[in-house]
Amino acid sequence: MAKTPKATPVPAGATPSRALGEAMYWLLKSEPDVFSWEMQVARGAKGEPWTGVRNYQARNFMRAMRIGDLGFFYHSNIGKEVVGIVRVIALAHPDADDTTGTWQCVDVEAVCALPKPVGLADVKGNPSLAKMALVTSMRLSVQPVTPAEWAEVCRMAGLDAAALTPPIAAGSKPRAKAKS
DNA sequence: GCCAACGTTGGC
DNA sequence: GCCAACGTTGGC
Numbered sequence: 001m002a003k004t005p006k007a008t009p010v011p012a013g014a015t016p017s018r019a020l021g022e023a024m025y026w027l028l029k030s031e032p033d034v035f036s037w038e039m040q041v042a043r044g045a046k047g048e049p050w051t052g053v054r055n056y057q058a059r060n061f062m063r064a065m066r067i068g069d070l071g072f073f074y075h076s077n078i079g080k081e082v083v084g085i086v087r088v089i090a091l092a093h094p095d096a097d098d099t100t101g102t103w104q105c106v107d108v109e110a111v112c113a114l115p116k117p118v119g120l121a122d123v124k125g126n127p128s129l130a131k132m133a134l135v136t137s138m139r140l141s142v143q144p145v146t147p148a149e150w151a152e153v154c155r156m157a158g159l160d161a162a163a164l165t166p167p168i169a170a171g172s173k174p175r176a177k178a179k180s
Numbered sequence: 181g182c183c184a185a186c187g188t189t190g191g192c
Numbered sequence: 193g194c195c196a197a198c199g200t201t202g203g204c
Contacts, residue, residue: 031202054200055187077202120203139186139201 018066025145026061026071027134028086028108037073037083040110047089047109050142051097058142062106063092070164071108072145072153074134081117082153085164086110111164114157128152 018024028050030036040048053059065088073084090107097103123129129152133143145153154161 029202057187080203137186138184138203141201 024064024066024069025147025150026065026069026088027074027082027143027145028071029074029076029141031077032075032079033077037075037110037113040073040084040086040108041113043109045109047107049090049093049096049107050105051095053095053105053142054103055141058140059092059102059104061142061144062104064144065092065106067091070111070150072150073110076141079117079119080121081119082114082123082157083117084110084113085159112159114154114159116156116158118153118156122156123153126152126156 030040035048050062053062067088067090069088071086071088072082073086074082086108088106089109092104092106094101095103095105120134123132123134129135129149132145132149133140137143151161
C-alpha cells in the first residue's frame with residue numbers, strides 16, 4: 001500500500017477557500033454490488049462513511065468537502081447511472097479500513113433518489129456535459145461537479161434542483177425535498 | 181472478459 | 193527525477 005509522500009500535508013485543491021455556507025457539488029461512484037444506493041438509503045440519517053477510496057485526487061476532493069455539500073450517487077460498472085443525491089454529514093476523517101493513515105473518507109447520507117436515473121450514455125450524449133469529470137476523468141471515483149452540470153443533470157433526472165440546492169445560510173439544513 | 185486509460189511503484 | 197513496468201478502474 002502506498003505510503004504517504006512526506007511533503008504531502010496540504011495537497012493542491014484540498015482546501016479551496018470559499019464563503020461560509022457556499023455549496024459545492026460532487027459525484028461519488030460506487031459499484032452497486034459492493035455498496036448500492038439502496039444500501040445508502042437503508043443507512044438513513046446515520047449515513048455511511050465513504051471508505052475505500054485509494055486515490056490521492058479523490059481523497060483530496062473529499063478533504064475539500066464541507067458539511068451540507070451535495071453529491072450525485074453514481075452506480076459504476078453495473079447500471080452506469082446517477083441514481084441519487086447524497087449530502088455530506090461528516091468532514092474527512094481517517095478511513096477505518098486503512099492501516100497506513102493515508103486514506104480518509106467523509107460520511108454521507110441519502111437525500112433523495114432521482115425520479116429518473118441519468119445514465120452515462122445520457123451524460124455523454126449531452127453536449128453541455130461534455131466537460132463533466134464523469135466523461136473526462138473516467139476513473140476518478142470522487143469528483144467535483146460544477147453548478148451548471150449539477151443543474152443540468154438534475155433537470156435530466158426530472159428533479160427540481162432548486163428545491164434541494166440551498167445549504168446556504170450557515171448552520172441551516174438544506175431541504176431534502178425531491179419533486180415527486 | 182477484454183482492454184484502454186491512467187495512477188503508482190520502483191529501478192536506475 | 194525519469195520512465196518503464198505494473199496494477200486498478202471501469203466502460204464496452
